[in-house]
Amino acid sequence: MPPITPLLIAQVVLILVVFHALLLAAAAMVWIERRLAAALQQRSGPIRVGWQGLLQPFADVIKLMFKEELRPKAADAILFGLAPIISAACAFSAFAVVPFGGGTTLFGLLSEPMKLQVADVNVAVLVIFAIASMGVYGIVLAGWSSNSKYSLLGGLRSSAQMISYELSYGMALASVLLVGNSLSLTDIVNGQSGYWFHVIPKWFIVVQPLGFLIFMTAGVAETNRAPFDFPEAEQELVAGYHTEYSSMSFAMFFLAEYINMVTVSAVATDLFLGGWHGPLLPESLGWIWFLLKVLALLFFYVWMRWTLPRYRYDQLMAFGWKVLLPVSVVNLLVTAAGVLYFGA
Amino acid sequence: MSPTLNDYLILSAILFAIGTAGVFLRRNLITILLSIEIMLNAVNLSFVAFGRSFGTADGQIIVFFVMTVAAAEAAVGLAIVIGLFRHRESLNPDTFTSLKW
Amino acid sequence: MTFFYLFGGIAVIASLLVIAQRNPIYSVLLLIASFGALSGLYVLLDAPFVAVTQIIVYAGAIMVLFLFVVMLLNAPHEDTEHDERVHPLRRPGPMRFGAVLAIALVVELLWALTRAGSAAGAFPEGAVISVRAIGKSLFTEYAFPFEVTSLLILVAMVGAVILAKREARP
Numbered sequence: 163m164p165p166i167t168p169l170l171i172a173q174v175v176l177i178l179v180v181f182h183a184l185l186l187a188a189a190a191m192v193w194i195e196r197r198l199a200a201a202l203q204q205r206s207g208p209i210r211v212g213w214q215g216l217l218q219p220f221a222d223v224i225k226l227m228f229k230e231e232l233r234p235k236a237a238d239a240i241l242f243g244l245a246p247i248i249s250a251a252c253a254f255s256a257f258a259v260v261p262f263g264g265g266t267t268l269f270g271l272l273s274e275p276m277k278l279q280v281a282d283v284n285v286a287v288l289v290i291f292a293i294a295s296m297g298v299y300g301i302v303l304a305g306w307s308s309n310s311k312y313s314l315l316g317g318l319r320s321s322a323q324m325i326s327y328e329l330s331y332g333m334a335l336a337s338v339l340l341v342g343n344s345l346s347l348t349d350i351v352n353g354q355s356g357y358w359f360h361v362i363p364k365w366f367i368v369v370q371p372l373g374f375l376i377f378m379t380a381g382v383a384e385t386n387r388a389p390f391d392f393p394e395a396e397q398e399l400v401a402g403y404h405t406e407y408s409s410m411s412f413a414m415f416f417l418a419e420y421i422n423m424v425t426v427s428a429v430a431t432d433l434f435l436g437g438w439h440g441p442l443l444p445e446s447l448g449w450i451w452f453l454l455k456v457l458a459l460l461f462f463y464v465w466m467r468w469t470l471p472r473y474r475y476d477q478l479m480a481f482g483w484k485v486l487l488p489v490s491v492v493n494l495l496v497t498a499a500g501v502l503y504f505g506a
Numbered sequence: 507m508s509p510t511l512n513d514y515l516i517l518s519a520i521l522f523a524i525g526t527a528g529v530f531l532r533r534n535l536i537t538i539l540l541s542i543e544i545m546l547n548a549v550n551l552s553f554v555a556f557g558r559s560f561g562t563a564d565g566q567i568i569v570f571f572v573m574t575v576a577a578a579e580a581a582v583g584l585a586i587v588i589g590l591f592r593h594r595e596s597l598n599p600d601t602f603t604s605l606k607w
Numbered sequence: 608m609t610f611f612y613l614f615g616g617i618a619v620i621a622s623l624l625v626i627a628q629r630n631p632i633y634s635v636l637l638l639i640a641s642f643g644a645l646s647g648l649y650v651l652l653d654a655p656f657v658a659v660t661q662i663i664v665y666a667g668a669i670m671v672l673f674l675f676v677v678m679l680l681n682a683p684h685e686d687t688e689h690d691e692r693v694h695p696l697r698r699p700g701p702m703r704f705g706a707v708l709a710i711a712l713v714v715e716l717l718w719a720l721t722r723a724g725s726a727a728g729a730f731p732e733g734a735v736i737s738v739r740a741i742g743k744s745l746f747t748e749y750a751f752p753f754e755v756t757s758l759l760i761l762v763a764m765v766g767a768v769i770l771a772k773r774e775a776r777p
Contacts, residue, residue, distance in 0.1 A: 288659040295667025509611040528626035530705030578763035585770035
């Protein structure tokens with residue numbers, strides 16, 4: 163048993179805070195999506211439940227909890243129950259290595275500053291990539307264990323899409339690693355502090371614009387969001403891999419999808435947009451800037467969904483393999499050449 | 507009392523024996539391939555343990571190569587299994603005993 | 608030490624279940640659990656890069672490939688020519704030979720276990736080998752195997768695509 167110091171208590175509290183913040187973030191995403199979609203389509207969206215409809219996600223959760231938990235008779239019971247658990251668990255654990263604030267002493271309560279990151283691993287970037295690859299299993303198993311045509315097709319297509327876009331995701335990550343010179347996310351964010359000419363912040367998006375675009379595109383495809391959401395498209399596949407799920411299992415899949423979106427946005431913020439660094443606020447309040455940047459990226463996510471038509475599945479796969487992967491390889495090579503020439 | 511090199515080698519040997527038993531005893535091509543993967547992982551564990559006990563990076567580098575070779579072998583092996591299944595509709599290696607295609 | 612026993616126990620039990628399971632999908636999932644435990648063992652051995660690479664490559668890519676093939680072939684249960692209830696040692700033919708070999712291996716293993724008491728071989732105190740050191744070594748000392756590996760993967764990819772392609776009907 164390690165000694166119970168204020169630091170240990172603060173870290174345990176941090177874990178609980180991050181977990182609940184993620185749950186709240188998923189609820190907030192439901193509200194943001196519906197209100198933003200409404201605004202983009204010039205209608206009002208949910209405005210009646212609570213002030214401006216803010217209690218709508220909670221109403222949805224309560225409704226989902228009261229629904230009957232169905233299971234098809236021919237479905238494989240163990241895998242059917244395991245699949246949403248895997249999806250949700252991978253979505254939550256990926257956030258464990260994402261730093262969202264600088265060192266803070268909690269207004270002087272702690273003797274030394276504590277990093278706002280649940281686990282500071284020095285291979286953090288790879289851990290995120292690893293957990294993203296494990297998230298594929300939730301979808302594959304959901305599709306297979308439901309023992310129905312739509313589910314199986316949706317599950318296989320969705321997982322094939324995810325593993326194809328993981329390659330470009332990894333290459334874009336590798337380009338940032340070349341510039342950031344470390345695998346630890348905290349070091350990469352700290353490498354983005356400061357300004358050039360006192361005006362332009364030293365964010366990696368300035369050095370790696372193509373890398374940012376590739377990362378976000380691959381991230382959108384990884385999380386199965388539009389315009390890459392063919393495997394869940396209502397018009398084509400009923401609901402894809404989660405057709406046969408109802409009540410809380412369905413809620414877990416949706417939770418997993420929204421939290422994956424938040425994680426991809428958070429990682430993109432850390433890698434490309436300078437993390438928690440920003441003008442005017444002190445270091446210990448950097449998490450406010452982090453929150454604002456993540457919200458900006460999530461706004462783009464929702465905006466893209468309700469604006470762009472979706473790709474057909476073969477167009478999607480062709481895009482991933484024939485366009486995005488070569489572009490990301492070229493980006494990596496050009497970055498490597500640049501780092502060699504300019505000496506990082 | 508932290509684990510010693512011997513502990514890791516014994517664990518690696520146990521896993522290797524399990525993999526070998528799987529290759530000998532199972533009559534399903536895919537399970538045989540899975541048992542081969544168990545054996546490769548047991549060997550990886552030995553390499554990393556030895557690399558740690560010598561303090562060099564060589565153990566981890568060899569593991570890197572072993573993983574790559576395992577991936578290539580799994581891909582080709584599974585492609586062969588698919589081809590065989592298409593022909594005889596069975597995954598039992600005993601159905602492939604005659605050379606006649 | 609408790610972590611070693613925990614991860615080691617999970618790895619051994621999961622591997623035993625892999626070879627004992629009838630349904631190949633459960634075998635693949637149990638093997639993924641075994642790989643996760645091995646990854647934990649690598650972390651205990653101060654090799655975080657190998658641990659994460661194990662999850663990315665083995666558990667995240669190779670096992671997905673296995674899972675896809677099992678689902679594609681849709682052969683959930685192994686159909687054997689022998690009665691499943693007969694002990695492997697009593698089954699005729701190559702099964703008996705295989706079972707004898709497996710038992711021989713286990714006996715050897717037990718012999719080695721009882722003899723291994725002599726040199727304890729504790730690990731020397733050392734720093735975690737950084738990814739930077741691994742990368743440097745990969746690109747200087749082991750550059751040739753690295754490049755050859757890329758060629759190997761290319762050949763495997765082309766071979767797999769050609770082998771699994773459907774023959775064009777005339």
